[in-house]
Amino acid sequence: MRFADKVVLVTGAGSGIGRATALAFAREGARIVVAGRNREPLAQTVKLAEEAGGTATAVTADVTRAADVERLVAETVAAYGALDIAVNNAGVLTMGRAGEIDEADWARTLAVNTTGVMLSMKYEIAHMLTAGGGVIVNVSSQIGAHKRIPGTGAYAASKAAVTALTRTAALEYIREGIRINAVSPGPHDTTMSLRPGETEADRAVRLGEQLPVGRVGALEEAASGILWIASAEAGFTVGHDLVMDGGSTI
DSSP: OTTTTOEEEEESTTSHHHHHHHHHHHHTTOEEEEEESOHHHHHHHHHHHHHTTOEEEEEEOOTTOHHHHHHHHHHHHHHHSOOOEEEEOOOOOOOBOGGGOOHHHHHHHHIIIIIHHHHHHHHHHHHHHHHTOEEEEEEOOSBTTTBOOTTBHHHHHHHHHHHHHHHHHHHHHGGGTEEEEEEEEOSBSSGGGSOTTOOHHHHHHHHHHHSTTSSOBOHHHHHHHHHHHHSGGGTTOOSOEEEESTTTTO
C-alpha cells in the first residue's frame, strides 16, 4: 500500500500499459483518475479497478487540446481534492521511412506523443506548485533516445523529445518539490508491439529471438517500473529515463 490515499492521474489508461499502471496503483491504495479519448475502454478500466478494491474515476480528454488537459486536471482535483502523481502515458505509433513520412501522420504523432506530454505537464505542474509538490512520470520509449528502428522516424523523434523535455523539466522543478522522471518501455504485451498481420504467437517467436531476455515484456512489469519510480523509494531519482526493454538497447 505504498500509495494509500494518494491521487493518481493516468492518461492513455483505456488499454495496455496505461490500464495496467492504473490498476497497479489502485491495488496499492491510490485513488485514480483514468483519462483517454474514448469513454468505453475507460469505463472498463474503472470497473476492473473497483473489482480489485480500488477507487477510480474516468475522464474523457484529448491530450492534444489544452482546454481538455486543463479540464482534466481540474476534474481530478475536484473529484479527490488533490493530484499527487501523474503518469503521462497517452501515445500513438506511426510508420514510414524518413523520406516517405505522411505529413498528417507526422503532425499527429508529435501532437499526441510530444505536445500531449508538454500540455499534461503544464497543467499538472501548475497545480502541483500550488499544492506543495508532486510526482510526474512521462512514458517515453526505447525507440528514440535509446534505439533507432527503420520506419519509425516520426515516433522516434517524438519520443526522444519526451526524454529531453522530461530531463529539462526535472531540473527546473525539483527545488520546488516536483519530481519528474521518464520510463522507456521496449516491446510489451500490447497491440503496439504487433506487426501488421502478426499473431501473438508469431510475436513471441520473433521477440524470443531478438531480445536478450528471450520474451516479450509483461504489462505488470512495465507497471511495476512506473510505480517504483513514482514511489517514495525512488525519492533520490530525478530526471532519469528508466529503460525497460529486456536488454534490447545494451
